[in-house]
Amino acid sequence: MPDNQNKPAAELVDRFGREVRYLRISVTDRCDLRCVYCMAEDMTFLPRSSLLSLEEVVRIGSAFVALGVNKIRITGGEPLHRRDILKVFRELGALDGLEDLTLTTNGTQLDRFADSLRDAGVHRLNVSLDTLREDRYATITRTGKFDRVMRGLDAAQAAGFDRIKLNAVILKHRNHDEVCDLVEFAVERGFDISFIEEMPLGVVGDHDRAASFYSSEQIRRDLAQRFELIPTTESTGGPSRYFRIPDVASRVGFISPHSHNFCDQCNRVRLTSEGRLLLCLGQEHSVDLREVVRSSADEAVLRQALVDAMAIKPKGHDFDLQAQPVIFRHMNHTGG
Ligand code: SAM
Numbered sequence: 215m216p217d218n219q220n221k222p223a224a225e226l227v228d229r230f231g232r233e234v235r236y237l238r239i240s241v242t243d244r245c246d247l248r249c250v251y252c253m254a255e256d257m258t259f260l261p262r263s264s265l266l267s268l269e270e271v272v273r274i275g276s277a278f279v280a281l282g283v284n285k286i287r288i289t290g291g292e293p294l295h296r297r298d299i300l301k302v303f304r305e306l307g308a309l310d311g312l313e314d315l316t317l318t319t320n321g322t323q324l325d326r327f328a329d330s331l332r333d334a335g336v337h338r339l340n341v342s343l344d345t346l347r348e349d350r351y352a353t354i355t356r357t358g359k360f361d362r363v364m365r366g367l368d369a370a371q372a373a374g375f376d377r378i379k380l381n382a383v384i385l386k387h388r389n390h391d392e393v394c395d396l397v398e399f400a401v402e403r404g405f406d407i408s409f410i411e412e413m414p415l416g417v418v419g420d421h422d423r424a425a426s427f428y429s430s431e432q433i434r435r436d437l438a439q440r441f442e443l444i445p446t447t448e449s450t451g452g453p454s455r456y457f458r459i460p461d462v463a464s465r466v467g468f469i470s471p472h473s474h475n476f477c478d479q480c481n482r483v484r485l486t487s488e489g490r491l492l493l494c495l496g497q498e499h500s501v502d503l504r505e506v507v508r509s510s511a512d513e514a515v516l517r518q519a520l521v522d523a524m525a526i527k528p529k530g531h532d533f534d535l536q537a538q539p540v541i542f543r544h545m546n547h548t549g550g
């Protein structure tokens with residue numbers, strides 16, 4: 215976790231006393247993959263004109279940093295598919311006060327981008343990988359080629375990032391039998407790994423979320439067959455709870471929005487690709503920052519809008535896999 219000793223006083227504090235220090239920015243809703251839990255096969259993407267420009271993304275990111283945010287994650291959609299995206303990394307990476315600039319990617323373009331990202335000041339990467347089997351990768355992502363993400367991981371490792379973390383969404387009957395192999399792979403390669411419980415965001419065709427739910431608790435029981443998992447209090451500033459395996463550098467994390475509600479410590483907000491500031495992943499409370507940046511060039515106006523937004527950050531989410539979706543946003547809009 216970033217060192218909190220010297221950080222400036224928080225100016226973004228919500229009604230429950232939670233300091234917002236972490237911003238996730240979705241820079242596009244588009245993606246080359248169609249993961250079954252994230253998107254429908256046939257997606258309608260936003261018209262390009264409704265997206266924030268890269269300059270607007272940097273402007274909003276900079277305003278957050280001026281108000282005490284010290285960690286920004288760039289996500290999507292697939293961020294490396296947005297044209298000229300390196301500009302965002304370079305400009306945000308140069309901001310005083312930003313301690314951690316990270317990226318979540320599906321890895322398919324990493325062989326082209328790894329070196330430039332590293333040069334732009336990205337020290338850590340999250341790469342999504344749910345399976346080690348080529349045929350399953352093709353089925354889960356609907357359009358993906360496994361060797362592309364493997365090439366991407368090789369390139370990322372060669373580029374020398376401080377940490378690379380794999381993100382795996384575990385689904386019953388699709389990949390739940392691979393959790394031990396995924397940890398083995400992470401350990402061999404020196405990666406961290408986080409297992410994510412599926413969240414009910416958006417309607418995703420005929421994929422049945424309730425039937426495929428596989429809890430973190432169950433994953434931990436499966437892993438215990440092969441590994442000794444020691445709980446830690448380590449954090450990377452996000453919702454993962456980490457475990458260590460003796461004598462191994464890799465950490466094993468769990469993001470468990472269903473079985474472990476992490477809302478009371480939530481330090482995050484999200485900016486969608488259209489410029490909506492979402493105060494909670496699982497609720498619709500939001501502020502239209504695109505309107506704010508397009509109606510005024512005054513930085514004080516933008517900063518005040520961010521401070522005011524804290525008043526509507528909800529106490530927490532309330533995910534229910536059995537119910538009809540209440541959140542119609544897909545994860546690619548929200549930014550995972
Ligand atoms: N395209 C990039 C990627 O896949 O890493 C970044 C965006 S993706 C929306 C960010 C993360 O959200 C990925 O790790 C993905 O597995 C996860 N994700 C997508 N839909 C999800 C869902 N419904 N529940 C839980 N995690 C989800």
Ligand code: SF4
Pocket residue numbers: 245246247248249252253290291292320342545546
């Ligand atoms: Fe694309 Fe990432 Fe969603 Fe998969 S999880 S469809 S890679 S945005």
